[in-house]
Amino acid sequence: MRTALRHVVISFSLCVAVAACGIFDSVLVDVTYDHYAERRVERLPVFLAMPFNSLVNLGYIIMGMYWLLREESGKSAYIKDVFALMAIAYGPMQWVRLATLNRLVAVLDQWVTLPIFAWVPVWCRFITHGWHGRYTLTVVLCSLTSYALALLHDHGFEAALACHVAFAAIRGFELQRMHGDAASLRYLILALLSCCGFVVLKLLDLPLSRFLVFRYFTGHFWSKVCDILQFHYSFCFLTRLTRIAQKTNDQRD
Structure with missing residues (x-):
């Protein structure tokens, strides 16, 4: 956990x-x-x-702490802890953005979303091929530099995010095909549905406010609930397949 915390803090500080x-x-x-x-x-x-x-951001912290305290062994513990720490840090950052409307925090809120999604393919690669530091570093650096698309076009960030989501989904389906079972497939589908809810509800935040049911608990609020669920079901999917792959390797040995 200490190594994961150090790496997340250093990376965020550089950003x-x-x-x-x-x-x-x-x-x-x-x-x-x-x-x-x-x-x-x-x-x-x-x-x-x-x-x-504002308060919905507590969900990221609670969910992240839950997974941070779950025990894993070996390198899988590091990968899980990095993902959990990303979730824990993401909630307060969005909260600060709402409270201050600071431009720097708004940029960081967008930027760090990309490596969070990029960590899913890193974890998938670890399950199928073991730990490769060079691959991890390459994926994270490519993810961070892809935010430069936001400098080229007003919707550059959205384009970069769409690529990250697609890459994560493709790697998830590949992993499911190789090692998955019925339970992991359920988690994968729930993660993807949560991702769709996150995107659609956020985009429709203002139009949905015309309806009474979205007057107080708005589309943006529910999009954050979906985002938290997306995190959670991604954890469920990846940790389950990590154990399945480890069990398979132990049997081969």
Whole structure:
């Protein structure tokens, strides 16, 4: 866990340092409350300015801690811990973004989403071929540099994210075909459905607010619930297949 924590902290600090240099100052990000369907409550403190969209970020921390404390052995523990620490860090960062509407935090919120998705293919590769540090470093660096697409086009980030989601899904199906069972297939489908909910509900946040059922618990709120579930079911899928692959290898030995 200490190694995973050190690597996540160092990587995040480098991202903060690069973003603080102003390289991404021209990237299109939302820094007003008008972008969200949930109305700001002026009488509440700034960290609860949009109470539901703010408090839902606790879900990332709770879910991440749950998986961080789950025991794994060997290198699989490191891979699991990195993913869990990413989730734990992601929640507070989104919370700070809502509270401050700071441009730097908004850029980081977008940027770190990419290596989170990229970690899924890294884990898949570990299950099928074992640990390869060079492959991991290559995938993470390519993921981080792909955010440069946001400098080339207003929707560059969305294009990069779509590629990351597609890559993760393809690797997930390949892994399922090689080592999966009925339970892992269920987890994979639930993770993909949660991902679709995350994307669709976030995009429809404002239009859905016309309906009473989305007046307070808005599309953005439910998209975050789906994102947390996406994390959770990805953990379920990958940890199960890690154990299946390890059991298969033990039997061969």
